[in-house]
Amino acid sequence: MKVGLFIPCYIDQFYPQVGIATYQLLEKLGVKADFPRQQTCCGQPMANTGCEQDAKPVYRHFVDTFSKYDYVVAPSGSCVYHVRKHYDVVEQTGAVQHVRQSTYDLFDFITTVLGVTELPGRFPHQVGLHLSCHGQRGLHQANESEMTPVREGQLSRLLRSIDGLTLTELNRNDECCGFGGTFCITEEAVSARMGQDRVQDHLLNGTQVLTGGDMSCLMHLEGIVRRRQLPMRVMHAAEIFNAALDGVARTSVRVGLNDANGTTEERPIKVTI
Amino acid sequence: MSHPQRAAAFISDAERTTWHDETLWFVRQKRDKAVYGIPEFQQLRQLASDIKAHTLSRLDEYLEQFERNAQANGVTVHWAADAAEHNRIVLELIRKAGATSLVKSKSMLTEECHLNPYLVKNGIAVVDTDLGERIVQLREEAPSHLVLPAIHLKKEDVGETFHLHLGTPKGEKDPQQLTEAARQHLREKFLIGEVAITGVNFAVAETGAVVVCTNEGNADLGVNLARVHIACMGMEKLIPRTADLGVFTRLLARSATGQPVTTYTSHFARPAEGREMHIVIVDNGRTRQLGRPDFRNSLKCIRCGACMNTCPVYRRSGGHSYDFTVPGPIGAILSPNIDLHKHSSLPFASTLCGSCTDVCPVKIDIHAQLYKWRQLIGEQGELPATKKLGMKLLSSVLARPGIYRLGGKVAREGLRFLPHGLTHAQALNPWAKARELPAAPKQSFRDWYAAQVK
Ligand code: SF4
Numbered sequence: 001m002k003v004g005l006f007i008p009c010y011i012d013q014f015y016p017q018v019g020i021a022t023y024q025l026l027e028k029l030g031v032k033a034d035f036p037r038q039q040t041c042c043g044q045p046m047a048n049t050g051c052e053q054d055a056k057p058v059y060r061h062f063v064d065t066f067s068k069y070d071y072v073v074a075p076s077g078s079c080v081y082h083v084r085k086h087y088d089v090v091e092q093t094g095a096v097q098h099v100r101q102s103t104y105d106l107f108d109f110i111t112t113v114l115g116v117t118e119l120p121g122r123f124p125h126q127v128g129l130h131l132s133c134h135g136q137r138g139l140h141q142a143n144e145s146e147m148t149p150v151r152e153g154q155l156s157r158l159l160r161s162i163d164g165l166t167l168t169e170l171n172r173n174d175e176c177c178g179f180g181g182t183f184c185i186t187e188e189a190v191s192a193r194m195g196q197d198r199v200q201d202h203l204l205n206g207t208q209v210l211t212g213g214d215m216s217c218l219m220h221l222e223g224i225v226r227r228r229q230l231p232m233r234v235m236h237a238a239e240i241f242n243a244a245l246d247g248v249a250r251t252s253v254r255v256g257l258n259d260a261n262g263t264t265e266e267r268p269i270k271v272t273i
Numbered sequence: 274m275s276h277p278q279r280a281a282a283f284i285s286d287a288e289r290t291t292w293h294d295e296t297l298w299f300v301r302q303k304r305d306k307a308v309y310g311i312p313e314f315q316q317l318r319q320l321a322s323d324i325k326a327h328t329l330s331r332l333d334e335y336l337e338q339f340e341r342n343a344q345a346n347g348v349t350v351h352w353a354a355d356a357a358e359h360n361r362i363v364l365e366l367i368r369k370a371g372a373t374s375l376v377k378s379k380s381m382l383t384e385e386c387h388l389n390p391y392l393v394k395n396g397i398a399v400v401d402t403d404l405g406e407r408i409v410q411l412r413e414e415a416p417s418h419l420v421l422p423a424i425h426l427k428k429e430d431v432g433e434t435f436h437l438h439l440g441t442p443k444g445e446k447d448p449q450q451l452t453e454a455a456r457q458h459l460r461e462k463f464l465i466g467e468v469a470i471t472g473v474n475f476a477v478a479e480t481g482a483v484v485v486c487t488n489e490g491n492a493d494l495g496v497n498l499a500r501v502h503i504a505c506m507g508m509e510k511l512i513p514r515t516a517d518l519g520v521f522t523r524l525l526a527r528s529a530t531g532q533p534v535t536t537y538t539s540h541f542a543r544p545a546e547g548r549e550m551h552i553v554i555v556d557n558g559r560t561r562q563l564g565r566p567d568f569r570n571s572l573k574c575i576r577c578g579a580c581m582n583t584c585p586v587y588r589r590s591g592g593h594s595y596d597f598t599v600p601g602p603i604g605a606i607l608s609p610n611i612d613l614h615k616h617s618s619l620p621f622a623s624t625l626c627g628s629c630t631d632v633c634p635v636k637i638d639i640h641a642q643l644y645k646w647r648q649l650i651g652e653q654g655e656l657p658a659t660k661k662l663g664m665k666l667l668s669s670v671l672a673r674p675g676i677y678r679l680g681g682k683v684a685r686e687g688l689r690f691l692p693h694g695l696t697h698a699q700a701l702n703p704w705a706k707a708r709e710l711p712a713a714p715k716q717s718f719r720d721w722y723a724a725q726v727k
Contacts, residue, residue, distance in 0.1 A: 012718045013681040014711040019718030023726075035722045038674040048625065048644070050651030051664040061674075086644075133626035146583070146631035149309050172298070176585045180624030185703050187622060189281035192707035193290065193589050194624075223708025 004069035005033040006103070008076050009041050011215050018215055021242040022075040022106055028245050029114055033073060039065045044082040048181045052089055059090050067095035071113060072103040075238050077135025077214045080105045085138065106238060107213050108141055111154040117161070121244030124164030128207030129156055129237075130198065130221065131174045132214030141213070145174050155213050155237055162244050168207045175201075179220035195224045203230060211237045275618035280590035289427075294588040296424065301582040303531025304632070311527070321520050322636035325573035328478075328511050329563065335478040335511045336554065342481025343552055346543040353555045356386035362553050363388060363470070363503060364395055370501045370549070372467035374398040378485065378492035379406055380472030381419060381576055382505050382555060385598040388470075400462040402491040404455055411438045417592025417600060420529045420578035425591050459491070469495035471541070473506035473552075474575070475521060479514045482542035483552060486525060486535040493539050501549045504541065508554050509563075509572040521575060524634035528579040562610045567645045571606050573635040580629035580639060586622055595619060602629035606642040609650070617655040620646035681717065689713040 003026065007019040026033045042062055043055035062083065066072045074080055083103045090096055110116050131153065136142040142153025151173050159165055178184070178194025185191075199221055202210055210225065212218050215236050222234035284290050308314050328335055340350045353359035359382075367375060375392075377383065377399060389399050389410070401410045405422040409415065411434050416422030423431070432446035441454045471492045475484040483504050485492045496502045512518060526532040544550035562568055581587045581601035592600035597608040597616060605623065608616035620643045629639040650656060687696070697705035704710065 007718050009677070009681060010711075013685040014713060016714050016716060016718035016721055020721055023722070035719070035726070037719060037723075040674055040677045046664045048647065049664050050621075050647035050649075050656055052648045053652065054664055133624065133628070137627035137631060144631055145305060146308075146628060147315065149305070176624050176626035176628070178585065178624060180626075183621070183624050187277045187280065187586070188703040188706055189277065189284045190586050190589050190622075191624075193284050194585050196707065197294070197589075219711055220708065223704070223710065226709040227707060 001031065001071065002069045003031050003033040004066045004072045005035045006039060006042075006066065006072050006074035006076075006079065007035065008074065008079050008215070010219065011075065014219070015215055015236070018075055018236040018238060021236065021238040022073075025106075025110075025238050025242045025245070026073065028242070029110065029116060031114070034069070036065050042079040042082045044079060044086075045181055047082070047086055048183075052086070056090055059087050059096075063087070063090075063093075063096050063099045066099050066103070070102060071109060072099060073106055073109045074103070075106045075213070075215060075236060077105040077108075077132045077139055077141065078216055080108075081134035081138035105135055105139060105141065105213060107155045107158060108135075108139060111158070117154075117157055119158055119161050119241055119245065120163075120248045121241070121246075122163040122165075123240055123244040126166045126168060126206050126208045127159060127240065128168035128170065128202040128205070128210045129159060130177060130202075130210060130212035130217055131155075132212055132217050133174075133176050135213050136174055142174070145172075158241070159211070159237065162241070165240075165244075168202060168205045170201050170205055172201055177217045177221055179217050181216075184220055191220070192224070195220050196228075199224050199228075199230065199232070202232065207232060209240070210234045211240055213237050274596070276590070276594055276596075276622040277618065279594035279596065280586075280622070283591045283594055284589060290589055292427065293425065293591060297582045297588045300421070300530060301579075301632075304528055304579055304582065305531075307527040307531040307533065311523075314527075317520060317524055318634055318636050321524055321575075321634060322573060324512060324517050324520060325635050326570075328513060329509070329569060329572055332508065332511065332563065335513060336508060339476055339478040339481055339511060340554075342479065344481070346481050348481065348543060348550045348552055351551060351553045353553055353557070355557045356555075359386045359505065359553055359555045359557070360388050360391040363505070364392060364397070366501065366503055366551055367392070367397055367468050370468055372397070372501070374400070374462075374465060375468040375470060376400050376402050376462055376466035376491075376495040376499065377406075377470040378472065378487060378495055379403040379422075380470065380505055381416075381598060382472055382507050383470065384416060385507075385557065386505075386555070388505075400459070400466070402459055402463065402495055403487070403489060404452065407455060407459065408434060411435075415593065415598070418578055418581055419576045419599060419601075419603075425593065463494050463498050466495060466499050468501045468503065469499035470503045470505060471496060473504050473510050474525070475512050475518060476506055476510045476552075477513075477515050477518065478511055480542060482515075482540050483510075484518060485539045485541065486522070486537065487539070488532075488536040490537045493537060496539075496541065497545075500547075501551070502541065502544065503551045503553060505553045505555065508556055508559050509574075525575055525577050528577040528632065528634040558611050562607070565610070568606065568610065568642055570637050571603065571610075571639075571642060573637055574603055574607075575635055577634055579632040579634065583628045583632045584623075585626065585628070586624065590622070595622070602639045602643070603637070606637075606639060606646060609646050613650065613653065614655060617650050620644075620650060678719070685713045685717060689715075 011018050043058035046055040177198045178191040225232050351362045392399050401407045408423040417425040428446045435441040436443050471485050473483045474486045526535045587601040595604050597604045605619035625640045627640045699706045
């Protein structure tokens with residue numbers, strides 16, 4: 001299985017630890033990912049601003065970069081959603097179709113492709129999960145409060161399986177954080193207020209570590225946490241799992257192979273200490 | 274002024290923003306509770322969406338069928354191409370009736386057509402009989418919500434307004450007392466109303482009847498006391514059969530306020546003995562929207578307001594920040610059809626979180642349409658020049674990995690070494706008004722990868 005790692009530009013430059021955790025976590029799950037150096041961006045910032053036409057060369061570059069992989073994995077549901085949903089405006093060549101179908105959010109990949117729904121390891125903290133709207137409502141990685149009162153999703157399931165980790169019960173489980181790409185600049189007042197309200201919900205309900213699957217939401221929320229000097233740490237969920245898996249006594253996880261027979265297989269966890 | 278400016282003004286009153294957000298969130302929660310209780314709710318949404326899609330696909334036929342049946346019932350049907358024609362028709366009917374005053378129950382269409390100021394200018398006294406509508410009318414404001422027109426006002430504000438206009442004691446803010454004062458005041462108006470105008474929630478093609486949903490019964494009272502009833506409707510209000518109505522009434526009140534059904538669902542089919550009934554069917558841009566495949570679905574809207582209650586932006590910026598008759602997410606996809614230039618900031622007043630789409634009882638893909646309007650606004654040169662140029666530049670960088678790598682490095686190193694006061698200067702960097710920038714690390718991921726992974 002050839003897996004290409006897509007590390008969005010702002011993660012590459014400002015949150016390298018998230019890229020590193022993603023790479024190492026995949027490695028521990030038996031997947032050696034490749035990071036093609038010529039990668040840039042998925043094109044979402046332009047398209048969401050109304051410049052889809054200008055984004056087309058960026059789409060083509062993304063496809064050229066990643067079409068040779070079986071899977072493309074990114075620690076950002078938002079970028080993945082963009083590739084899957086909005087790459088419909090370029091010619092649908094075989095390569096484009098392949099990339100659109102095989103680009104996965106990290107936790108969707110771990111859950112759906114690798115078949116891992118529980119992880120060993122310990123992380124003795126109260127963790128607040130921020131659901132990214134694109135991951136949740138766009139990629140259906142979690143239930144939506146608009147449809148059902150059941151708060152369940154890929155990432156919350158993985159987090160709950162970690163020893164010592166308690167999940168915060170929020171007043172508003174899936175309210176948007178207000179990042180919204182260029183929205184965070186053009187609608188600064190609303191964006192900041194939404195972020196402050198989101199952080200407040202976590203603060204009130206005891207979150208020590210604020211996490212999520214989408215670093216863009218977390219960058220915005222972290223900006224507020226740090227400005228207000230709140231007693232809360234912001235970590236991408238890949239960092240939590242990667243840290244939790246360090247020092248794990250077990251050496252393997254059972255992985256479903258996602259075939260018609262429902263075959264599973266023990267995969268080694270390579271612990272890097 | 275654009276949406277961000279009006280929103281910032283609203284938000285500057287932090288306490289009121291909290292109150293506004295929480296009030297509407299409470300309505301959203303009531304909606305959730307009602308929805309969770311109906312196992313087939315998602316099927317109902319699909320069914321409603323399909324019925325509307327079908328109706329819109331042959332709207333011309335249904336409109337003609339509706340007209341024939343209404344006429345057969347003794348109703349006079351009028352057609353208005355735009356707001357001006359609608360207003361002229363209504364004024365003419367009032368004059369013909371020899372009336373100088375009228376009562377009007379809730380109608381977003383007449384708001385859209387700015388009927389009130391037009392009639393007042395022509396010497397007609399108009400009284401809105403929906404409580405919320407009456408409050409904003411007395412204050413000479415526009416409604417700030419489809420279903421809750423005065424939701425931007427606290428009870429203290431209403432007390433003030435009633436003190437000024439209805440003579441309630443100064444400082445009175447007890448909702449019971451205020452409502453009673455409005456009741457007495459409106460009673461008088463109902464009794465002297467010669468003409469009653471109502472909106473229309475649904476128009477049934479097979480019977481020619483119109484259906485009006487209210488919680489206050491003010492539509493019935495108005496119509497039954499007046500000699501002339503004028504029902505004003507947008508041409509998208511049609512449904513094919515009475516049998517379809519139940520699908521929508523089940524969805525409407527639950528989505529709007531969490532009630533199982535509105536208190537009154539009034540059917541008006543024909544005028545009573547010796548009275549008149551008129552229906553004015555209005556286009557006002559709807560045919561144009563029908564002709565845009567990407568945006569056609571917006572005409573399915575049943576004006577429940579659920580997309581407003583759920584919208585995190587609407588809740589924190591208030592209905593008036595949209596400066597359009599229909600505010601919130603649905604307003605942001607309807608308004609560019611009317612005036613793209615004037616409303617070009619509205620499709621951007623969203624994070625595209627998609628919650629509106631998920632609550633919409635007729636499954637309008639609101640957030641997808643917001644995205645599409647953004648593209649049209651971009652293509653038609655309505656983006657601010659700096660934004661457009663910035664995006665062109667960004668694109669050319671992102672399609673060239675070499676320059677991209679250099680640019681990223683420059684940004685990170687800049688953040689590392691420039692003084693905090695400069696990188697966080699609020700005039701230059703709106704991000705930094707309420708947020709810290711990320712702490713810039715020494716090494717990028719790609720540098721780490723190059724060093725670690727062979
Ligand atoms: S767009 Fe949908 S949710 Fe919004 S008011 Fe119309 S019907 Fe209700």
